[in-house]
Amino acid sequence: MRNVKELYHVLNGKYEFEEKYPFYQEDDGKVHVLYVAPCINGTGFYRMILPMLELNKTGTHVAIVSTIHKWSFSKQFDDYDNPLDKRLIEWADYVVLPAIFSDVSYVLKSLLEINPDLQFVMDMDCNYHAYPKEHPNYKKFTKQHGAILLSNIAQMDILTGASESLLQAYDSRIEKKHPTSNVVLEYQPNLISNFGFQELEAIKQNDSGKLRIGIVGNYGSYYDTLSMKEALFQIKEKYKDKVQFIFFGWNGKHSKNEEPFKDFDFVFEKSVSFLDYYSKLNDLVIDIALLPSTSIDFNTKGKSFIKYLELSAFAIPVVASNATPYREVIDDEDTGMLASTTEEWTSKVESLIEDAEYRHTLGKAALKNTWRNYSYTARSIKILTDIFI
Structure with a gap:
């Protein structure tokens, strides 16, 4: 976890932009992927932090994590402060977001005004619409949350999921509720990496x-x-x-x-x-x-x-x-x-x-x-x- 601990320390410290984002370079001819504000938990680690570290080992892609939050079980992504530096928005080809339960329409519009070529990705590793009654989040995830989440997914360019069965479940829901959506579904498996065992x-x-x-x-x-x-x-x-x-x-x-x-x-x-x-x-x-x-x-x-x-x-x-x-x-x-x-x-x-x-x-x-x-x-x-x- 050495690299992850260092990354967490730098992103949450009082460092200059260039120190926080050493992979930032405007015209390098590579595909730029911006991961937005993961938490230090399993979801944040496997779905954003590890992919970022692994993409930066390639010669074709560069990835940046905007910031990393200390995880709280009682919070969702919407509860955190997630500011994005304008330079990162202009730099990115793709912005990867976690599941969001508040309407993202205005946010997407604002980002596109800065960078009209942005592609939006939402990543999921949980079937929020299938919480069993025994789960502690069953009562927290309301019907309104479910409707907003589906609407947000429908506005994405890509939906990535941790399992093919998860993607199939949401494909059916999107087809039913938002039949005009053009979101593309992509399987991105959870994998282990040497970065976790340093x-x-x-x-x-x-x-x-x-x-x-x-x-x-x-x-x-x-x-x-x-x-x-x-x-x-x-x-x-x-x-x-x-x-x-x-x-x-x-x-x-x-x-x-x-x-x-x-x-x-x-x-x-x-x-x-x-x-x-x-x-x-x-x-x-x-x-x-x-x-x-x-x-x-x-x-x-x-x-x-x-x-x-x-x-x-x-x-x-x-x-x-x-x-x-x-x-x-x-x-x-x-x-x-x-x-x-x-x-x-x-x-x-x-x-x-x-x-x-x-x-x-x-x-x-x-x-x-x-x-x-x-x-x-x-x-x-x-x-x-x-x-x-």
């Missing part, structure tokens, strides 16, 4: 004497974990103190102050700044990771497979739900495991608990699969440069 120690090993089974998520995804509660109960009953369950990203409490996993002796690890996210994953020394995902539109028509990639980058064997998005990247029992029923979850996790050699083999295969097929390479960077032509 200065990271070697992969740590668990020497606690207990097998550590981890779930990575947040309060918004606790209901996915509830779907496999019976399997967790059976595993805990069978192995008792030989295993330890870790939930990274949630404190275990429901909004009604209920504790649905109170009897499981979970170790709850609170979320950390994304600048420290990879280091924390390494420190947790997880032996087996579980990625439950219920078959609802919010998951199957919205989420990407990035959690699998993050865990696999540490050679952690994963058991995931046999559903989109995970079955898109996991070859069952080769680069991970897929499970649908309580019986499958229980038997597959137990097979990894019982066989240390298989855990190691599966983890190494997942690591190779991730870096070989789902990281930034010359081939995958071309997918990115082909969006901005």
Whole structure:
């Protein structure tokens, strides 16, 4: 994260324009991409900051991030102050925006008055229109927000999405609500990069004497974990103190102050700044990771497979739900495991608990699969440069 930390420090410090934007050059013959105000969270990192860093390794494109915000769960993009320097607007060929829930018509008009050749891109990695009732943002995202977001997308030149199913879902909505829109849909997958692992120690090993089974998520995804509660109960009953369950990203409490996993002796690890996210994953020394995902539109028509990639980058064997998005990247029992029923979850996790050699083999295969097929390479960077032509 060295480059990302330096970037965050410079963009939020009292530096001159030239120091903040060293890649700024007016007539270099390259395609200029301006990413607007990402946050330091998973969305900001994978959808804007990493693409910016990777584009600047090419000889054809140059990218700039306008500023970076410290992420707050209670805020949306609209809640932040997002000023754009006129020089950046004049410089840009493309302006990439996150999902915005207030009308952007006036903003787009103002930017076009400065640079009539601008192309507008909106990027999404979440199906906002499919929040389940259990999600903390369900009541926050109103029908009015949904209508404005669709209107904003319809005014874009390009909509980029983290999954093809997400793009298909919004293609249908735009076609229905804004049939005259000319927005082009482009798949931009979430990928991992060496930029995220700079200065990271070697992969740590668990020497606690207990097998550590981890779930990575947040309060918004606790209901996915509830779907496999019976399997967790059976595993805990069978192995008792030989295993330890870790939930990274949630404190275990429901909004009604209920504790649905109170009897499981979970170790709850609170979320950390994304600048420290990879280091924390390494420190947790997880032996087996579980990625439950219920078959609802919010998951199957919205989420990407990035959690699998993050865990696999540490050679952690994963058991995931046999559903989109995970079955898109996991070859069952080769680069991970897929499970649908309580019986499958229980038997597959137990097979990894019982066989240390298989855990190691599966983890190494997942690591190779991730870096070989789902990281930034010359081939995958071309997918990115082909969006901005």
